[in-house]
Each structure stands twice: as structure tokens, then as C-alpha cells.
Amino acid sequence: MSSSIESAIPTDPEAIEYITKDLKLDDLAIPPLLAKKLYPDYISDKKKFICPTDNCGAPITCRSILLTSKNRPTFVNQSIVVNKHIEGCKHNPNYREKEDVQDTTIENFYSQINSNDTVSDLSAKKGFLSNEAPKKTTNREHVSTGDTSETTTRNVSITKGKTQTRVTNQHLKSLQDHAELYKYNPEFLLGTRYARNKIPIKYIFKTIKRNIFFNQLTSQKYASIYYGNAKLSQPENEVVIRVQFLSPIPINDQTDKAWPALIISKSYFEDEYPDILAAFEDGAEIIFEAFITLPFIFNGEYLNFSSFSENIVINPFDEELFNNFYIRTKN
Incomplete structure (x- = not known):
């Protein structure tokens, strides 16, 4: 099996210059969230990427690169039918060097989600509604996490000399997050709108x-x-x-x-x-x-x-x- 494409190299000269001179990064391979951030000012098209493996250069596409896209951006091979990766490239569909290749993109994202305070926003009679405008984040947060779920903070108030902590939940708002979390860990305990106790997401x-x-x-x-x-x-x-x-x-x-x-x-x-x-x-x-x-x-x-x-x-x-x-x- 091939490994997930966690990063790709943009081919637009404007993007390369921005990555090296403004961001001062030594590696031209960038994650999909940064690619989306650079579109369309520095990256002109979702197909302007190549494989990050040395001497490979297989064409890569960034799915969901538009600001209006519903899903998190991800890198995929431009061609499903024709394999354009070199032999030995870990993104080659025929890559067999490791049978237990891990999807570290999924691993990194969902390892940050805690069962203790995660609630599904899925409604039995309305499904998933349009996301509200995302909260403002720093560039570093935006690039490193890729979290489309909404994480709120603990609110602390003082009443009659006592400190009270109101714990607010992390909400899974999209179908994509539910499907990927289910595939990553079907036993993940999730709060819902209709059950008093948390249930495994597989239910x-x-x-x-x-x-x-x-x-x-x-x-x-x-x-x-x-x-x-x-x-x-x-x-x-x-x-x-x-x-x-x-x-x-x-x-x-x-x-x-x-x-x-x-x-x-x-x-x-x-x-x-x-x-x-x-x-x-x-x-x-x-x-x-x-x-x-x-x-x-x-x-x-x-x-x-x-x-x-x-x-x-x-x-x-x-x-x-x-x-x-x-x-x-x-x-």
C-alpha cells in the first residue's frame, strides 16, 4: 500500500519564492492546509504540485483548496488510473516496503481529539448544517492542526468566593470529521444530542x-x-x-x-x-x-x-x- 501524501511541492514560481524568502522554510514540500492558505495569491491551481520524494515529481492535486470548500484540503495523486511515481517512492500505489504504513496525517489530527469533551453536532432531523464563520486563529495554528471541528475553552467565573469552572465541549461539525474519526477509531466515545451517556462513534x-x-x-x-x-x-x-x-x-x-x-x-x-x-x-x-x-x-x-x-x-x-x-x- 502507499502512504498518504502529507505534503507536496508547489510548482508556481511565486509560491516557491514565498516559501523560501518570506516563510524562510528549507523544505519546499508543504502541508495541504498551507497550500490552501497560499491559494490563489501564490498557488494558481489545485494541480500545481508534485510529489515530494526526491527524483519523483509525480503530479499531485490538492483537493478542496478553495476557501469555499466543504472539506479539509488533502493531497492526492492526479491520476488514479496511471501510476506516475518512481519505483521506491512511498507514495507509489505499489509501494510494499512497509506493510504497516501509517496514515500520520490522520494520526496527528485525531490524536488531538479527546473523548472526554467531544460532542457530535449531527442532528437526527437536520443532519449537518452549514458551518459558521471560523474563529480567527494564528497562521501556525491554521497550518499545523487542520482542525475543522470547533474547540472552545474553559470558562472560569467566581461566585460567592468560589471559583466555578464551566467546561465547554469540542464539537465535531462536519461529516468528513465523523467519517474519518470513525475509520480511525470506531470505539471512540462521543457525546451526542440524544444520548445521556457517551457512545462509541460506530453506533x-x-x-x-x-x-x-x-x-x-x-x-x-x-x-x-x-x-x-x-x-x-x-x-x-x-x-x-x-x-x-x-x-x-x-x-x-x-x-x-x-x-x-x-x-x-x-x-x-x-x-x-x-x-x-x-x-x-x-x-x-x-x-x-x-x-x-x-x-x-x-x-x-x-x-x-x-x-x-x-x-x-x-x-x-x-x-x-x-x-x-x-x-x-x-x-
């Missing part, structure tokens, strides 16, 4: 076959995230792309089955998952793991996903869809 995750329909939302007590293998298929409209789950769902008292699918903005997909889209457009069929919180809706022929607010098919360009859908892949 929130269910296969796509266990998703509910919109008319069942009112009786839905517990928040859930549904997952399953999926692939891309192209609808007639060139501005959207179809994501089809590969698990048929029983319909009409188990006699018929339908394949869940959603239509999503192609420009959104180009920003968040450009490597998957490029492989699909090159004719490759890439299977990936997709996560979603939206309920089903069935129109008599197609099984799609509904908005939380109305029993209608979710708009392909709606923020609600972007906030409640996530794809997880490995390099």
Missing part, C-alpha cells in the same frame, strides 16, 4: 440499506450516518454528475429493489474529488466509499435522496447536499 454509522424515508423522520430519535460503496455515472445534464450506490434497496414490501442514487453539482465534485472525476472521464470505473445523512425518497421509479426540510429530491446545487455527503478514498 452512529449504518449501512445504506438501513437508511430511512422522509416520512419516517418525525419518528427518528437517533441521528445516523449511512455508508456504502458507490460509483459515478453520467446523467444527460453536463453540469451535474450521478453518484450511484451499489446496494439495491427493497421497495414495495420487499418485492422490488431499487439502486439509491443522487445527482450532484459537477463543479462541486471537481473541487472536492477531482481525481475521481478525472478517472471517470478517462473511462475508468472507480469504486469509493460514500457517506450520507439525507433520507430516501422514491418516486415510483427512482430511489433518490430527499431534503430534510421537504419531501422533494435534494437540489444538486444545494448547500444541504454538500454538507451531508462525503466520499472517502485512499491514495
Whole structure:
């Protein structure tokens, strides 16, 4: 297996000059969060990166580099179909030197999250809402942690001569953080809006076959995230792309089955998952793991996903869809 791409070298001359002269860094390889910080002033495009391994130079893409992106930025190979890394490069998909290669990017991020004070913001009837404006941080904090969750501090007050400490929680706000934390440690104890005691995060995750329909939302007590293998298929409209789950769902008292699918903005997909889209457009069929919180809706022929607010098919360009859908892949 190959290791995750924790850093990449930008190819824009402006970025190289800024890294060496202004940031005074000896190594041109930068983490994805710094890449996002330098875009678009110093880095002109998400594809302007190469592999940091000496003498490799395989083209690298920075996913989610836009300021409006929903997910944390990550580096991925530009081509899923063609391996452009040199032999011996640890980012080579055929790299076998260490069978226990660790994803230290995930390790570093989630090792900072403490079970004692972490709460999920996932709502059973609203899913994930748009994030509020992030709190102002220093450059160093922004570059080193990559934390999209919100961490608040302990508030201390004095009442009648006694010091009282009000402990505030760290909130997991995005679907990405929930999915990655679940994969990193399914036994992680997490506070929720609906349970008095903390529960292992794995209890929130269910296969796509266990998703509910919109008319069942009112009786839905517990928040859930549904997952399953999926692939891309192209609808007639060139501005959207179809994501089809590969698990048929029983319909009409188990006699018929339908394949869940959603239509999503192609420009959104180009920003968040450009490597998957490029492989699909090159004719490759890439299977990936997709996560979603939206309920089903069935129109008599197609099984799609509904908005939380109305029993209608979710708009392909709606923020609600972007906030409640996530794809997880490995390099």
C-alpha cells in the first residue's frame, strides 16, 4: 500500500519564492492546509504540485483548496488510473516496503481529539448544517492542526468566593470529521444530542440499506450516518454528475429493489474529488466509499435522496447536499 501524501511541492514560481524568502522554510514540500492558505495569491491551481520524494515529481492535486470548500484540503495523486511515481517512492500505489504504513496525517489530527469533551453536532432531523464563520486563529495554528471541528475553552467565573469552572465541549461539525474519526477509531466515545451517556462513534454509522424515508423522520430519535460503496455515472445534464450506490434497496414490501442514487453539482465534485472525476472521464470505473445523512425518497421509479426540510429530491446545487455527503478514498 502507499502512504498518504502529507505534503507536496508547489510548482508556481511565486509560491516557491514565498516559501523560501518570506516563510524562510528549507523544505519546499508543504502541508495541504498551507497550500490552501497560499491559494490563489501564490498557488494558481489545485494541480500545481508534485510529489515530494526526491527524483519523483509525480503530479499531485490538492483537493478542496478553495476557501469555499466543504472539506479539509488533502493531497492526492492526479491520476488514479496511471501510476506516475518512481519505483521506491512511498507514495507509489505499489509501494510494499512497509506493510504497516501509517496514515500520520490522520494520526496527528485525531490524536488531538479527546473523548472526554467531544460532542457530535449531527442532528437526527437536520443532519449537518452549514458551518459558521471560523474563529480567527494564528497562521501556525491554521497550518499545523487542520482542525475543522470547533474547540472552545474553559470558562472560569467566581461566585460567592468560589471559583466555578464551566467546561465547554469540542464539537465535531462536519461529516468528513465523523467519517474519518470513525475509520480511525470506531470505539471512540462521543457525546451526542440524544444520548445521556457517551457512545462509541460506530453506533452512529449504518449501512445504506438501513437508511430511512422522509416520512419516517418525525419518528427518528437517533441521528445516523449511512455508508456504502458507490460509483459515478453520467446523467444527460453536463453540469451535474450521478453518484450511484451499489446496494439495491427493497421497495414495495420487499418485492422490488431499487439502486439509491443522487445527482450532484459537477463543479462541486471537481473541487472536492477531482481525481475521481478525472478517472471517470478517462473511462475508468472507480469504486469509493460514500457517506450520507439525507433520507430516501422514491418516486415510483427512482430511489433518490430527499431534503430534510421537504419531501422533494435534494437540489444538486444545494448547500444541504454538500454538507451531508462525503466520499472517502485512499491514495
